[in-house]
Amino acid sequence: MLEVSDLRVAYGKIQVVWGVSLGIAEGETVAVIGANGAGKTTLMRTFAGLLRPSTGRILFRGREIGGMPPHEIARHGLALVPEGRELFPHMSVSENLLLGARLCPGRQRATENLEWVYELFPVLRDRRRQSASTLSGGEQQMLAIARALMASPSLLLLDEPSTGLSPLIVGSIFDVIARLRERGGTTLLVEQNVHLALAVAHRAYVLERGRVTLEGPGRELMANPLVREAYLGIAGGVPPSGAAGR
Numbered sequence: 001m002l003e004v005s006d007l008r009v010a011y012g013k014i015q016v017v018w019g020v021s022l023g024i025a026e027g028e029t030v031a032v033i034g035a036n037g038a039g040k041t042t043l044m045r046t047f048a049g050l051l052r053p054s055t056g057r058i059l060f061r062g063r064e065i066g067g068m069p070p071h072e073i074a075r076h077g078l079a080l081v082p083e084g085r086e087l088f089p090h091m092s093v094s095e096n097l098l099l100g101a102r103l104c105p106g107r108q109r110a111t112e113n114l115e116w117v118y119e120l121f122p123v124l125r126d127r128r129r130q131s132a133s134t135l136s137g138g139e140q141q142m143l144a145i146a147r148a149l150m151a152s153p154s155l156l157l158l159d160e161p162s163t164g165l166s167p168l169i170v171g172s173i174f175d176v177i178a179r180l181r182e183r184g185g186t187t188l189l190v191e192q193n194v195h196l197a198l199a200v201a202h203r204a205y206v207l208e209r210g211r212v213t214l215e216g217p218g219r220e221l222m223a224n225p226l227v228r229e230a231y232l233g234i235a236g237g238v239p240p241s242g243a244a245g246r
């Protein structure tokens with residue numbers, strides 16, 4: 001579905017992605033984990049066409065998309081749910097959803113998708129006439145995901161869907177990610193909530209300062225001592241600094 005090789009991305013002279021290679025097969029849920037500033041959002045924005053790679057290949061369903069404009073990449077079936085959600089705040093929930101369907105082939109499909117996203121997120125049906133700006137943070141995140149799904153994307157990119165949300169809401173968002181996985185959807189998930197991300201992902205990549213340093217099945221990475229120490233806060237026999245009272 002997506003094959004990325006030796007991708008480099010820079011902001012002006014500042015290079016932040018240093019030769020990343022990764023792949024996502026159809027039907028896979030893949031996570032990218034990494035500290036703040038590792039380059040996760042930069043990667044996602046590059047896949048969606050919002051940033052231009054300096055070198056490397058991004059093959060999406062066999063087609064080179066690196067440097068293509070965002071609307072064209074979206075038309076080929078890639079949907080990004082950005083970190084900042086980017087809803088239309090003064091439009092209602094249902095209007096936001098129908099705007100998401102503008103790439104969807106045919107009216108019938110749009111109606112089916114609307115039913116389906118309301119079933120995935122029942123709260124959005126209850127609030128369909130409310131303007132998006134009146135939703136809670138969690139509901140806005142749900143709306144952003146639902147809007148992306150309205151286009152029937154073949155690859156869904158989620159950039160930190162759990163950021164800033166309460167554990168209860170985070171749980172329901174991850175339930176939806178698991179349902180998409182069961183349904184055979186293809187998802188690339190960027191998360192700081194490493195525990196949940198590795199649990200839901202078939203495979204994951206660890207990104208450090210713009211480079212992939214580890215990759216493997218989610219459960220395998222969860223058992224990896226480096227991941228446990230650096231990302232899950234489980235010190236492998238070494239007491240956390242400060243515990244001894246510096």
Ligand SMILES: Nc1ncnc2c1ncn2[C@@H]1O[C@H](COP(=O)(O)OP(=O)(O)O)[C@@H](O)[C@H]1O
Binds near residue numbers: 014034037039042
């Ligand atoms: N618009 C920008 N201009 C210059 N540097 C940027 C810009 N956006 C991000 N960066 C830098 O690129 C690096 C990676 O950022 P980002 O991709 O947002 O990381 P992450 O999503 O993993 O937290 C950081 O060092 C960040 O400061």
Ligand SMILES: [Mg+2]
Binds near residue numbers: 041042083160
């Ligand atoms: Mg980010």
